[in-house]
Amino acid sequence: MLKIIGLPRSIYYYQKNYKVKEKQVSEGRPAPGYSSTKDGKKIADEQIIEWLLEEIKGDAYACKYRKLTKHIRRHYDLIINKKKIYRLCKELDILRPNERKRSLIQDA
Template sequence: MKNKKVMKKTVSEGRPAPGYSYQANGTKVPDEQIQERLMELISSDGFAYGYRKLTVCLRREYQLQINKKKVYRLCKKLDNPAPTTTETCCVSTKTGS
């Protein structure tokens, strides 16, 4: 067998996030501005918004071309937890035997 040298990777794997998104007209919007808009959307209503609903709001209100996965990453960075759903227990009762 031949001796093969194995080199370890010194950089992290994967591609880094670019740090911006685009609007519908093609202008760049930095992530900091998107985070500010996310905080406005979260604090504006009394409703709990998850990352998917926030993505739809960003697309509609600010005409951003943004992916739900990026909104999820930004929400994680802001320490905005996903809304919790409460389970309801349904008990069926039968009347008359």
């Protein structure tokens, strides 16, 4: 039958058995709610949020999260990742908008 139509077997059977699977998105591991100092003491996220708000107090624009991460690490001896600071800043809505790089070549 397939020879008469001129259709290869592989295409016919592939189309016949093809099913679409639904993707399940995992949210990942939940955030623990604390970070630790170099001494091993646990510091709650609420305290870290207070420190972040203290840092940006008085600034017209919020600081960048990487600079905030370095400041928190140095001044409070905290072991914290920049991604966690980003998440906390995003919750507080204190992130700066992304700045686009300007191209050196101007369109004529």
